Amino acid sequence: MVAAAAVAGFPILRTAGRALLARVVGIDLLVSVASIGAVVLGEYGEAAAVTFLFAIGHALETATLNRTRSALTALVALAPDVALVLRNGEQVEVPAGSVQTGETILVKNGARVPVDGTVQQGAGTLDEASITGESLPVDKSAGDGVFAGTISTGGFLQVLATEVGAATTLAHIVHRVEEAQEATAPTQVFMDRFSAWYTPGILVLAIVVGLVTGDVLLALTLLVIGCPGALVISIPVAIVAGIGRAAQLGILIKGGEFLETAAKITVVAVDKTGTLTRGRPALTDVVVLNPDLTRSEVLGWAARAEDGSEHPLAGAIVQAAAQDGALPEHIISVPGQGIVAAVAGHTVLVGNPALLHARGVRGTDAATAVADELAARGRTPLIVVLDGVIAGVLAVADEVRPDAADMVAALHAAGVARVVMLTGDGPRVAQAVAADVGIDEIRSSLLPGDKLDVVSGLRRDGHVVAMVGDGVNDAPALATADIGIAMGAAGSAVAVETADIALMGDNLLMLPAAVDLARRTVRVMHQNVALALVTVALLLAGVLLGGVTMAVGMLVHEASVLIVIVNAMRLVRRSGPRAEPAARKKSEKSEKSEKQEMMA
Incomplete structure (x- = not known):
């Protein structure tokens, strides 16, 4: 028994000694004192049982805890070891770390992309789930960007390397997840302070009990029973699991502090353009008012006139027409009104009622009525x-x-009370979008500074505010909010490094998934703390009332630690609202149907 206690207890004693040199009174010291005291008192079986159970429990804790870091391990494993590079017209396989910016990388079916870059030639599909959380393969062709760590599921691509090694998006993600999992949450800071006083307090309590009762074995048992192992690990294990699960979903959370704050969000302020909307105009209606013309003819004449215009709306019309027509011979742009173009011997006007009035066009009542109706629906006529x-x-x-x-x-289902839309567009457009989406509150005609004021006002009203945006104009509001959330951050090192939470893909369902995951993580933290405290309280009562021995106390203590870890590992499993493939397929089908209707 003494030999068993020595073999199992030596590593514990060594760790306790190192901790003391750092002026830390830890769990290992309590176990060491208890086991040595048991040997001195002749309780050899107790000493062997305590050290053996602690050693076995510690090994199980380490193995189980490592599983909560599985997301980070999986991310690191995504980085390929080799790359196929085109050098001097030949395919050369080289270590991925030796690839230089500007080189051409060949990506064949089944291979991992070793760099961030742009497709020069070829076509194929890539599985980008590791970066964006998107489970469906994404089509790639010339001009499209690709990320290191993504996997080719078909085709052949020639990629120009733009970011290599530590500069790739994958490397930034790994670095950010690693830092986030090591970061300390506010609750963890409190628990660390509590443990710093609790552990020495247990040591003092044991000494007092031993002196008062004269029962040294009882005092040593108190040392074992009072070990705060489950308490110490309850918070960090939940944070590691929560942040790791978020990374698997394509959600980067900067640290435990932001994870806890995200769980308290009551108001989400969302930028409209580029977040709720695609950020690019598209043709929605074609109303024919001349019975001598067809729908395609009206659209065609407008597209030919707009073909030489640089106005953002012109591209939507030309793209919708998708035809090779006569180019305009001469264009007069009328700021705030539209354009006048000469096309194949005809004069074409495209603009608002003010342009028609200025050009003396007659019979505009019907057109103006239609334009007003479309404007009321949030569209630009x-x-x-x-x-x-x-x-x-x-x-x-x-x-x-x-x-x-x-x-x-x-x-709303995740517990957010209000969703507020912030936009620089006018009230009509804002109201139309809000009606389609189900927004609770609208703030329209806002400048970047106005968005900041709205967010500040919501915080002054006592709300925990998350600001969601994707543009430079949103930066002041993102910085002011309790939580700044960047949309579509994949490929943007700045967004990954600066945002409190970065949603790597453009899938909006990542946002409620992040909030729900944060709330579940905090619930697990509270459950773990409660379990640890209840376990210690029951064991102390059992010792003082009799019936709980040193070995039994250590067995229950180690069991509580494992339960705390297993409880946190529930976060790693898929659950809660998230962007399921079916939802994505539904969205893709609706997009395809919209495109087909547009072409028709």
Whole structure:
């Protein structure tokens, strides 16, 4: 028994000695004192049992705890060891770390992309789940960006390397997850301070009990029973598991502090353009007012006139027309009104009622009525006039993302009280988008500074505010909010490094998934703390009332530690609202149907 206690107890004693040199009174010291005291008292079986159970328990803790870091391990494993590089016209396999910026990388079916870059030639599909959380393969062709660590599921790509080694998006993600899992949450800071007083307090209590009762074995048993192992590990193990699970979903959380704050969010402020909407205008309506013309003819004349325009709305019209027509011979741009173009001997006007009035076009009542109706629905109307006769009215609008309404509903389900839309657009457009999406509150016609004021006002009202955006204009509001959340951060090292939470993909359902995961993580933290405290309280009562021995106390203590870890590991499993493949497929189908309708 003494030999067993010595073999199992020596590593514990060594760790306790190192901790004392650092002026830390830890769990290992309590176990060491208890086991040595048991040997001195002749309780050899107790000494062997305590050290053996502690050693076995510590090994199990380490093995189980490592599983909570599985997400980080999986991310590191994604980095390929080799790369196929095109050098001097030949394919050369080299270590991935030796690839230089500007070299051409060949990515074949089944291979991992070793660098961040841009596709030069070829076509194929890549599994980007490790970066963006998107489970469906993404089509890639010339001009598209690719990320290191993604896997080719078909095709052949020639990629120009733009970021290599530690500069890749994958490397930034690994670095950020590693730092986040090591960061200390506010609750953990409190528990560390508590443990710093609790552990010496148990030592003093044991000494007092021993002196008062004269029962040294009872005092030593108190040392074992009072070990705060489960208490110390209850918070960090939950944070590591929560942040790791978030990384698997394509959600980067900067640290435990932001994880805890995200669990308290009551208001989410969302930028409209580029977040709730796609950030690019698209043709929505074509109303024909000249019976001599067809829908395609009205659209075609407008597209030919706009083909030489640099206005953002022009691209939507030209893209919708998708035809090779006569280019405009001469264009007059009228700021705030539209354009006048000469096309194949005809004069085409595309603009608002003010342009028609300025050009003396007659019979505008019907066109103006249609334009007003479209504007009331949050769309930008453009009246088309051919050779002085009104041909029809086109409408252009920024497309609302198909998952925007689901996101708002999921945020409410996750416990967020209000979703506020912040936009620089006018009230009509804002109201139309809000009606489609289900927004609770609208703040329209805002400048970047106004968005900051809105966020500050919400915080002054006592709300915990998350600001979601994707543009430079949102930076002041993102910095002011309790939690700044960057959308579509994949490939942006700045967003990954500066955002409190970075959603790597453009899937809006990641946002409620992040909030729900944060709330579940904090619940697990509270459960773990409660379990640890109840276990210690029951064991202390059992010791003082009799019936709980040193070995039994150590067995229960180690069991509570394992239960705490296993409870935290529940976070690693898939659960809660998230962007399931079916939802993505539904969105993709709706996008395809929209495109087909547009082409028709």
